Amino acid sequence: MSTTAPVNASDRPVENISSATVRLAGDSGDGMQLTGSQLTNTSALAGNDVATFPDFPAEIRAPRGTRAGVSGFQVQFASEDIFTPGDQLDTLVVMNPAAYITNIGDLRKGGTLVVNTDSFTDKDFRLADIEEDPLDDPDLENNYRVIKIGMTTLTRAAVEELELSTKIADRCKNFFAMGFIYWLYGRDLQPTLTFIEQKFGNKPEISGANERALKAGWNFGETTESALSTYHVTPAKLEPGTYRNIMGNQALALGCVTAARLSGKELFLGSYPITPASDILHELSRHKHFGVRTFQAEDEIAAVCSTIGAAFGGAMAITTSSGPGIALKGEAIGLGMILELPMIVINIQRGGPSTGLPTKTEQSDLYQAMYGRNGESPLPIIAPRSPSDCFRTAIEAWQIASKYMIPVLLLSDGYIANGAEPWLIPNAADLPEINIQHPGPREEDAEPFLPYLRNEDLARPWAIPGTKGLEHRIGGLEKQENTGNVSYDPDNHQRMCELRNEKVQKIAEFIPEQEVFGEQSGDVLVLSWGGTYGACVTAVTRCVSDGLSVGHAHLRHLCPFPRNLETILGNFKKVLIPELNLGQLNTIIRSEFLLEAETLNKVKGRPFTVTEIEAKFR
């Protein structure tokens, strides 16, 4: 097909490599996120394993050309299983001096630097707050393979025939950059050409311009003298099956739709837009034909309250937010806890405290999840470890919530939410049903209905309005055991607090035992949770293959802990807890097991690199 540039059709030498880490950096209006996600999808379709790290400012359009406005998208694609978007960059594309100055430090020595020289003018230097042209640095060419391209000029020339305004023509230069990178890594243009057609098809001049810019970028690589060789990353040996690329928030949404279907429920989402959680609301609002009802509430509090209302009505109800929103929801989550209704509260953690770093990642809401409500208010906490893992985490959260009649807190983070990786697509028929029973109607002369009578799991019955004879009242006041009537009796209050706590602890009987990767006993156990999985498992793999005595326990359940965790902790001389906070899991582990662990803490709004973890062992 004439529109498809053949893979590695170039005459130039092709270097086979096992993985590549590429970062595209430019102004927040330059379309770097789109470019990066296209490169990711195309690489995934080529059979590579992929992991991504989008990194963008909180402002939609920060002042043009400034360092604050730099938006980046990093992707690692590999012929082997990878778990992180890569530490050091093999290739860095910079669209302006601000992107250069804020990213060059991450490019490995000998790496490829692709520069849009048209944006390296005196004005651009002023905006980026730098004195002189960094490209004049004589060491630059010694340290990196530098490819200077006048992308703006070349893009304008490529779209000239379409007679577009300069402004619109210049918007296509990210496609030019993309085309060049596709050439460099032998990527197929077709998936992106199809994307352009689908996204801009109703604006032929825009789709035509983007298509031309993309091809011009490829052709520039093909004809230029500057690139000596291109690269080829062979497909990864992943588990057989059908794959697609998936982002964390998307996987959470799909997991919730699936959990609802598996339990014969319709899904209700009460949510208020907040970064980085809003994409779950966007995704779920597209699936109305699954009976998904999304409610964009007037605020965070209404979002969680509507969720509790829907749970009372018998729906699978969830609410999604991030740290500051969860803070607002705290009182209502406590109500959900004492009402003993099932629901999922999803927190896509971001940099805190307060508004903090809205678009950056952090794991600093663990204390909030554990202790962030008034009174004795324990709740189960579950955390996915990667974008695709969000799917099964959502299903598991609903299993726990519905089995134990309790709100489950699900702690994801910005890194998982916006990151992408291949997902081995399950067969719907293979997924286990989630069995939920509602008590049926009661005869007039039958025994009175006891809304707080507990089963062997200490769960109460989920009696829903509309069921004859089960009329009952629930509320935030302490209730009498079994009857649920308001009770101020001191002994009853103690008993109910203990029961609710015991119920949470009993969940340990349901969740699987903790598994240990690497050494099962020995010198050091790396104990991690949530989005740091990739960096930790990669570091431990390297250490183990170098003969170091290291094991890795990655916690999925943070409350209650897996029942064998204490034994595992005792099998190692030392425990290392790496966290993207100032030691929250460490404090909880210490209070639970009286164990003094070593910590590795980082709160820079960025994930761990593998090197940072590995350095603890070298």
Place this chain on the structure above:
Amino acid sequence: MSTELPVLKPADFGSDQDVRWCPGCGDYSILAQMKKALAEQAFPREKTVFISGIGCSSRFPYYMNTYGMHSIHGRAPAFATGLKSVRPDLQVWVITGDGDSLSIGGNHLMHALRRNVDINIILFNNRIYGLTKGQYSPTSETGKVTKSTPMGSIDNPLTPLSVAMGCDGAFVARSIDVNIKHLGKTLLAAAAHKGASFVEVYQNCNIFNDGAFKYATDRETKTDNVLELEHGKPMIFGKDRDKGIRLNGITPEVVELGKGITEDDLLFHDEKASEPTLAFLLARMRQPEFPEPIGVFRSVDAPVYDDMLNSQIEAAREQKGTGELDALFNAGDTWEVS
């Protein structure tokens, strides 16, 4: 086979819990009228839900033998919205007070009304904080001396009906706790209305604000101080029904009938008017300049939130078919690994 619906009596709507309001509280009367109204409308008891926030009035659900939820302060409309979104088959009542709905919960009241969720919001207005023992409320008159305002409150009070009208409330009414026939009739009208119904009930707190509505309940003064609205009827009031409301320009005025003024010169009530102008004007009429209107100020049809939400679900299913998980999983670009 025909199934005979059992006829429920008002007492069947009462729970077995002891009612714990202060003796003499206006809430007792509202509770009694609610039970009567529910028995009269004969909607299935198991499909009736009462949701409240926090405050004296919000204990209401505990005393009803229906489904109920005593939620958190100010948020009852949000719980009700979530419930009604997934269970449009239920009749959902929100019981709230002036503090609950107009202070801490103002936001949720506003949005439930503007969305026009099919719920019935009953606001017990006693113009005081009762459960926290007597601080002034957002409907307390300026200058109110309370524990928290020893020199008198300096806040301008809200008029609940003006708030409701400002949110485009499609059903807006007012009644009085001890005016039992009128209250029962108003509750039934609220229940019958499709969409958000808002009813303010003047309610006496005999402990912290006794006599706040004495002018409207005293046998001697009430007919001069209260104007009972009736759709299509002229606005006449007074013990001898000799006074009326006339429009002077765009300002209402009290006139005496006779002396050349006839009923035809008076304002006629039109609760169906598409614009809420008249209803808003009536909501602004206050003692002592005017008699305070009770009854249905506004009752118009408007698109209902939960109807529209569920129509979108139906429309999506018609367009795309009922969702299949495998199709959902495999959407977009996929690739095979063998």
